[in-house]
Amino acid sequence: MLSTQENAIIIEDLKKSFKNLEVLKGVDLTVRRGNILALLGPNGAGKTTIIRILSTLLHPDNGNVFVNGFDIKTQPQEVRRSIGLTGQFADVDEYLTGLENLLMMGKLYHLSRSVITRRTEELLKKFDLTEAARRPVKTYSGGMRRKLDLAASLIAYPPIVFLDEPTSSLDPRSRLNVWETIKKLLNDGVTVLLTTQHLEEADFLADTIAVINDGRIIAEDTPGRLKSRVGKERLELVIKRQDDFERAVTVITGNDLSHNSAEKTVSLAIENGVNEIQGVLNQLAESGIEVDTLTLRKPTLDDVFMHFTGLKPDEGRNEAA
Amino acid sequence: MNSQLVYKKAYWMAGDVWVLIVRSIKHIYKNYDQLLGLTIQPIMFMLLFRYVFGGAIVVDTGTYVNFLMAGILVQGLAFGSLTTSFSIATDLQRGIIDRLKTLPIASWAVMMGHVTGDLVRNGLQAFILISMGILVGFQPTASALEWIVIAVLIVLFTLAISWIAAIMGLLAKTIESVSWLGFLVIFPLSFASSAFVPTETMPAPLRVFAENQPFTHVIEAIRALTLNRPVGNHLWMALVWCFGIILVSIPIAGYLFRRHGGR
Numbered sequence: 122m123l124s125t126q127e128n129a130i131i132i133e134d135l136k137k138s139f140k141n142l143e144v145l146k147g148v149d150l151t152v153r154r155g156n157i158l159a160l161l162g163p164n165g166a167g168k169t170t171i172i173r174i175l176s177t178l179l180h181p182d183n184g185n186v187f188v189n190g191f192d193i194k195t196q197p198q199e200v201r202r203s204i205g206l207t208g209q210f211a212d213v214d215e216y217l218t219g220l221e222n223l224l225m226m227g228k229l230y231h232l233s234r235s236v237i238t239r240r241t242e243e244l245l246k247k248f249d250l251t252e253a254a255r256r257p258v259k260t261y262s263g264g265m266r267r268k269l270d271l272a273a274s275l276i277a278y279p280p281i282v283f284l285d286e287p288t289s290s291l292d293p294r295s296r297l298n299v300w301e302t303i304k305k306l307l308n309d310g311v312t313v314l315l316t317t318q319h320l321e322e323a324d325f326l327a328d329t330i331a332v333i334n335d336g337r338i339i340a341e342d343t344p345g346r347l348k349s350r351v352g353k354e355r356l357e358l359v360i361k362r363q364d365d366f367e368r369a370v371t372v373i374t375g376n377d378l379s380h381n382s383a384e385k386t387v388s389l390a391i392e393n394g395v396n397e398i399q400g401v402l403n404q405l406a407e408s409g410i411e412v413d414t415l416t417l418r419k420p421t422l423d424d425v426f427m428h429f430t431g432l433k434p435d436e437g438r439n440e441a442a
Numbered sequence: 443m444n445s446q447l448v449y450k451k452a453y454w455m456a457g458d459v460w461v462l463i464v465r466s467i468k469h470i471y472k473n474y475d476q477l478l479g480l481t482i483q484p485i486m487f488m489l490l491f492r493y494v495f496g497g498a499i500v501v502d503t504g505t506y507v508n509f510l511m512a513g514i515l516v517q518g519l520a521f522g523s524l525t526t527s528f529s530i531a532t533d534l535q536r537g538i539i540d541r542l543k544t545l546p547i548a549s550w551a552v553m554m555g556h557v558t559g560d561l562v563r564n565g566l567q568a569f570i571l572i573s574m575g576i577l578v579g580f581q582p583t584a585s586a587l588e589w590i591v592i593a594v595l596i597v598l599f600t601l602a603i604s605w606i607a608a609i610m611g612l613l614a615k616t617i618e619s620v621s622w623l624g625f626l627v628i629f630p631l632s633f634a635s636s637a638f639v640p641t642e643t644m645p646a647p648l649r650v651f652a653e654n655q656p657f658t659h660v661i662e663a664i665r666a667l668t669l670n671r672p673v674g675n676h677l678w679m680a681l682v683w684c685f686g687i688i689l690v691s692i693p694i695a696g697y698l699f700r701r702h703g704g705r
Contacts, residue, residue: 176544177543177544178540178543201544201545202546204544206540212536212538213538214465216469216472216473217472225461228457229458229461229542229545229547230545230546231454231457231546273541274541
């Protein structure tokens with residue numbers, strides 16, 4: 122039995138099926154108090170199902186789940202008092218103003234009038250929404266809306282916050298803005314479980330990344346170590362001629378090698394920068410293989426998946442859950 | 443559970459319901475497009491029937507506008523009550539109900555909020571419609587007591603349709619499907635009734651339906667009360683129908699609400 126003192130969230134052998142579809146196939150996961158854990162995975166991997174179970178919206182078929190030390194099956198009301206929920210399937214009221222939304226949430230958490238006033242002001246200020254506070258939410262930009270949503274989930278000082286794809290469908294600038302807002306939560310000692318499809322997001326925000334695919338956690342590590350397993354950067358080469366491509370596959374050596382014969386591409390992890398790239402190019406030059414284009418890019422979720430499963434994310438099961 | 447805890451829980455629950463009622467009432471004036479649409483439509487219908495069709499319709503209530511008022515009122519209230527289905531379907535799609543379910547509150551309070559919001563809006567709408575009616579020649583002769591009975595009928599009828607609308611909102615897969623679902627139910631009930639024309643000229647099967655369905659009873663009761671005519675059994679039948687619908691639809695709505703979200 123894991124300690125509920127140290128761990129804000131404990132999930133043991135969690136299983137859940139919808140009709141004949143097994144969405145969670147035995148998930149084990151713990152989040153230490155005050156940490157941010159990112160659940161990284163493609164659509165249909167089971168991320169949202171986990172959040173829905175943790176926030177008492179769904180009953181699990183099997184397994185033990187403790188949130189803030191409370192059993193979700195037998196103490197759902199205590200769990201609800203310990204959590205804040207933001208994201209894909211939680212939203213604010215667009216006809217009310219930002220301020221009215223926060224006041225309403227505060228009242229529904231049965232906070233006292235003075236606490237609501239103080240907390241509302243504090244959150245509006247913290248999330249840069251003070252000026253927009255008296256405008257209806259339907260006039261807000263996507264990023265402002267997400268921030269208000271986040272503020273609404275924090276109104277009752279929950280020790281644990283769930284963020285379900287907090288930046289999905291936001292433009293890059295709003296995304297950065299929301300990220301910085303989430304980072305601020307850490308200073309308050311809040312435990313955060315967030316789901317995302319972007320390695321970059323998990324990397325920026327999380328202390329720990331758990332990679333989920335097809336209802337199972339397939340890797341769990343710090344962002345730094347996880348990335349070093351996939352390679353700091355990836356070199357992608359497009360070979361000019363088809364017969365050269367086949368030779369190139371045998372000639373090139375390196376970590377996390379992958380290739381695609383239809384597109385005549387070879388890609389590999391680069392750990393030591395320029396020297397390593399030079400080495401690869403030399404190997405090819407010696408064998409007389411011509412390279413069409415060369416790109417160096419940051420590893421993506423796809424690369425993480427290739428590394429741990431040998432599959433591209435969309436080659437896995439494609440269920441919407 | 444000790445009595446103090448029970449008291450505290452009841453206090454919180456009443457508070458939660460109140461907070462969500464206030465939210466729905468705010469929607470009335472913040473979403474004024476909707477209020478405007480809901481008020482203008484019956485006014486247009488009233489003018490259409492009063493001035494375009496009215497002259498060709500023979501009634502036994504003196505002027506046609508005296509006959510028309512109750513029908514326009516009940517049809518307007520019925521369409522107004524459908525707002526509950528929009529509000530609930532919207533809350534479900536947007537995830538507001540999911541968020542409320544993760545709060546330590548009784549989540550059905552949100553349905554109470556929408557139904558009560560409808561009631562306030564319909565009260566407002568009834569007042570506007572009757573005032574407009576008087577402007578175009580409606581001459582009610584109801585006493586104060588009769589007006590009170592009419593108000594009670596308006597409240598009960600609104601509640602009955604709102605709870606049916608709540609069920610439709612919970613069953614609808616999309617916000618769009620709510621609109622034709624409501625239309626499909628309210629349109630035949632309000633036109634195949636004595637709302638706009640006496641039922642005597644309708645073909646036999648339709649006439650049997652029209653004379654025995656709840657809308658006609660509510661319309662006839664209000665018509666008789668406003669014009670100082672004998673109410674017959676319409677008032678009692680209207681009350682029985684409204685109470686019956688409310689008693690049956692609340693538990694169904696409650697069941698559907700709990701079931702929602704795969705619980």
